[in-house]
Amino acid sequence: MSTSSDSVPVVRARGVTKRFGEFEAVRGVDFAIAPGESFGFLGPNGAGKTSTMRMVSAVSTPTSGSLTIFGLDPAIHGPEIRGRLGVVPQEDTFDLDLSLRLNLEMFGRYYDLPRTTIRERTTELLEFAHLSDRAEDKVDNLSGGMKRRLTIARALINRPELLILDEPTTGLDPQARHLLWERLYRLKRDGVTLIITTHYMDEAEQLCDRLVVMDHGRIVAEGAPRQLIADHAxxxxxxxxxxxxxxxxxxxxxxxxxxxxxxxxxxxxxxxxxxxxxxxxxxxxxxxxxxxxxxxxxxxxxxxxxxxxxxxx
Amino acid sequence: MSRVLPVLGSRRARHVVERNALFYRSQWLMFASGFVEPLFYLLSIGIGLNHLVGSLTVGSHRVSYAAFVAPGMLATSAMNGAVIDSVFNPFFRLKISHAYDSILATPLDVDDIALGEALWALTRAGLYAVSFVGCMFLLGDTSSPWAILEIVGALATSFAFSALGLAACTYLRSWQDFDLITLVSLPLFLFSATFFPLSLYPRALATVVAFSPLYQSATLLRGLNSGQFDGWMILRLGYLVALGLVGLAVAARRFRRILSP
Amino acid sequence: MSEPALLGWSRWRRAWWFHAMYYAQTWRGSVVSSVLLPLGYLGALGVGVGHLVAKHTGLVDGQTYLHFIAPSLLATTAFQLGEGESLWPVLAAVKWTRSYHAAVTTPLEPRDVLVGKLAWVATRAIAIGVFYTLIIAAVGAARSWWVLTLPLLSALVSLAFAAPLVAYAAHVDSDLSFPLIYRFGFVPMFLFSATFYPVSAYPGWLRPVVQFVPLYHGVALIRAACLGGSLAPALAHLAVLAVLAGGGFAWGQVTLRRRLID
Incomplete structure (x- = not known):
């Protein structure tokens, strides 16, 4: 999928901060994510995870510091960067009155993809999300786990090189979580770089090659899950x-x-x-x-x- | 031409228009029946009030009450359509369903969304204006073929109210705040010389009414309806377009502040 | 510690409070739709258009135009209150927020929820009726002692619409049909119920059709109560509205029970 060599990180952040008025949500973070890696952000609510994710998604711009995604500056190349990544937001956001299929197809259009490509991928992704038999249903009628899978399918419509997942399994029952994890392994195997935020420890241990622990807008530790445990417990x-x-x-x-x-x-x-x-x-x-x-x-x-x-x- | 207006979005905005069209496709009956609605209003006035009120003077012409009111109703319908398309629906997507947040994860920008919504509102308004003017011809509420130009006037009206509405919707906090929108649109509707001529207002109130975009629109359309042109029309049209541009600039700024802080 | 089984009256009172508390959060909008809107119409139509009518036609059915439409505005406001409380709010309560489902986990029965809902609508309609009685008296359109019944008639008109519409909203699965009901039901009804001009203005063939428009009976009844009229037609209008309210109530018990319990 990605042909860039390991020396060029998919995302590199140096001293990145994000300030909302008086409030400093992110207070200078440094990290680099290699192609094909799955990278976790761990922390309680309000640690600055979501603000960091929004910057890495090229939706909001850092207040200071330098951030590159695919080696590009998101302030200048926002649309181009977003065209190459997929985002699974914390909350599912669909057009509730449209069918599953139309939701995916419409999303594909935002990427300027040709209609025939979109139709093929939609069928394929509904299969991937285990939702083919619900294709013509309204999104309104889906369960929480189904909506989550649909959100992931939607984020894949542009075949992203980087998939950003913000708390992908919050609120799901154990069975739905395991099904989701299985789908994410498959993507990882296919070489997609994953960024995951979570406050579930088992999820981080299962999915992440490497992770950072965030607290009060700062990174307080970094490493592989087992290494962090060995170092700090x-x-x-x-x-x-x-x-x-x-x-x-x-x-x-x-x-x-x-x-x-x-x-x-x-x-x-x-x-x-x-x-x-x-x-x-x-x-x-x-x-x-x-x-x-x-x-x-x-x-x-x-x-x-x-x-x-x-x-x- | 990759930029339609200097600060207002790119060609990608057309996907927002496409999305809205897709949405309406699932409600085609509602959409289609919108073309019939003007008939109800025009018929009701034509049947009843027309006889009670008789004819009125517009410029140098005597016109039936129905022909007097119909352009006002067209202007009002352009305003009300803008409230649905540019206040109600965007508010829902901006603050309730967060549909815009997911769009922003794609190459589309905030400006594209604001522009796309405004373009969609205009597209729909254009279609409804055509049907409204068609109904007026059908029921004999026009007295000149120039009445066809009312479509343009109605579009300018929709543009003004859509852009202002789009800006207004960013300030709403909850559904309760829609009362405030009604609080503005209602007096505009009732007191913009839609039902009776400005000459019947007390002099002091008449000055205030002159600033009402709905009054300017209704007066412009009324002139076109009887084919009487004057220089004021350019000013009225300019007033509507200027309001629209101001509204659009504010809307784009506010959208950016909310969606991409 | 079992609470004694609640009597019907006590349960209804609780269900009424349930709606009243909700209204306490959302009353602002109703001030616009129930007070300012009709007053605006009274000014714009009654005074503004009334001026034109006086010049051209003189009296309408023996009344000034202002006196002719003042009662209509109470009837249409009561109608709008009835329909406005019934479609989306009820579907929301049985589908989206499921607050009616929450209510029946308490000692309340589905029937109590329905009674509470309708009692609440009636309460608001009575309040509006009192307010309009004063307005109608102020503009000089109160010509009969029957105006004292306006608050009750206002409640009857509201219930004639609220009861069947609540029943319908509790029955359906989505709100897809609601906008169509507005466009093809409520809008024409508002325009063609002899609201803004007398039935005599309609072409001959249309006049009998008006008899089938529910709101027409509300407008005619309230107008008769204000301006006077013969008793027989008034009783007929009353009967039509009562049948709508009663039938709706019976249907609502079925649909709400099915929705909340079965």
Whole structure:
């Protein structure tokens, strides 16, 4: 699909900021995305992800810093850049009164594609989105998961080299999410560069080769998912529910059992090498937690470590 | 010619027109029946009020009340059509369905959208104006073949109101705010000398009425309807076009601010 | 802690409040359509066109033009209130926002929702009726003691349209037909109900047809209440409107129940 060599990034940002009046949504971010890579932006609501996505989609322009997409300046080559990328926005936006097929066909026209090409691709994409039998239905009658797949199909009508997905699976049930992920793997396999924002850790771990963690408009960490976990969290986590209102007080006493510890409103997390061993030692010391949970560290823990907050709050 | 007007969009704007046409294709019955609506209004006046009111003076001609009111109704219908096409529908796409946001992900620009909406409004208005004037000929509400030029006057009216409407729709916050649009269009409709001549207004009010674009439009169309030309017509036409250009410039700026901050 | 089963009256009162609370958020628009619009028409047509009519024709059906159309404007306003509350708002409540579905998860029955809705429409129609009675009296068109019934007649006209239209809106799946109902139903009805000129202005063949236009009966009844007239035709107008309201109410119970429960 893309013939450019790996040395030319699809997107390169240097010191990019975005300001809305007094509010600085993005405060100087640097990143480069290689062709064929799938790249994640992780962060809670209000971290600056969506503002960054809109700049990378060549829809809004940076307040300062330099941004190139396909090596081009979006301020000058906006239409040309947008002609080569596809965007899956956070919210599905369709013409509710038109059929699925007409929605896709109309969208193709915005790219100045010839009508015969549009018709072929529409049929193909409806197949891809598993929606062929609903082609003549109104979009209004689709379920959430179907609409999401249709949005992705629509974003592919121009055969984009870069696909930008803003929270692609928010609000979907697990089955619908897995179907969507499967479609995204296929695109990745075909060499499409993917940019994904999400606040689901499992999604980021599943889909992204590399990701950045954003908080308050800044990038606070960057790397492959496993690498980030290795760098910023221990191997395993032991979660304790103590059945006491006074987590803060017990935290001091638990400190010696773990490399690090986080106190959440409903539980205490102990970052340890082996959750089994730690639990045994706790029992020996006379601790009787109400419930315990042993698990491997995840990006959630990385995020907690870096920002002091959970992602879903 | 890649740019239609210096700051107002590119040839890609035609895809927005195409999109709207596609939308109406799914509602063709509604679209087609719009051509019949003027008949209702013209018939109602022709049957009833015509007899009660008798004839009036326009310029140096005596015309029937129906022939007096019909151009005013044409002007009003151009204004009301603009409210639907340029306030209601764009508001829905701008703030409720966010359809414009998805268009902006394509090579189209904000200016293309504003221009495309204005062009669409004009296309539709042109079709309806043709049908309206056709109905007037049919019912004998015209007294000169020059009445055919009313189509041009109606287009200028639609342009003015569409552009102003497009600008206005960017300021609306919710459906509730449509009351404000009614609050403006309603007095315009009732007090723009559409139903009775300006001479019946109190003198002070008459001065205010002269600024009403609907009054200027109705008067222009009325002159054409009886084939009486005068120099004022150029001024009236110019007033409508100038309002339209101002509206379009404001609309393009406001669209940019909302869609691409 | 089971609440005692609510009596019908109490449930209706709650359903009425449900609509009243919503209206509290959205009342501004109704001031324009129910107060300013008809007053504007009264000024533009009653006074402006009335001046022309006086010069050319003199009296219309024995009345000045202003007195002739003042009652029409109450009738058309009541009609617009009835239809305006019924198509889109009801479809929205049973399809888009599903607020009626939410209402029937409480002790309210579909029938209570319908009664509450119509009671609310009637409330507003009565308020408009009181306001117009004052206007009609102010312009000197109140010639009969029957004007005191105007608030109730206003409610009857509103319900004659609201009841069947609510039933219809609860029945359909999409709003596709609504614009057509406006264009081919409401617009001609507004124009051809002897609203702006007497039935005698219609050509002979058209006059009997007017009898089949529901709004005509509303206009004629309210005009008779203001300006006086014989009792028999007034009772006939009353009967037509009552049948529409009653029939609509019966139909609405069926469609709303089917929509919300079955």
């Amino acid at each position: 221990s191997r395993e986590v032991l979660e304790l529910r103590l059945g006491s209102e006074h987590h803060d007080e017990v935290a001091d006493q638990l400190g010696s059992f773990a490399e690090r510890l986080e106190v959440l409103p409903d539980r205490v997390l102990l970052y340890v090498d082996s959750a089994d061993d730690t639990l045994a030692r706790l029992h020996q010391a006379g601790w009787r937690p109400e419930r315990t949970l042993q698990r491997r560290s995840s990006l959630e823990d990385v995020f907690l470590r870096l920002t002091g907050r959970t992602l879903e709050e």
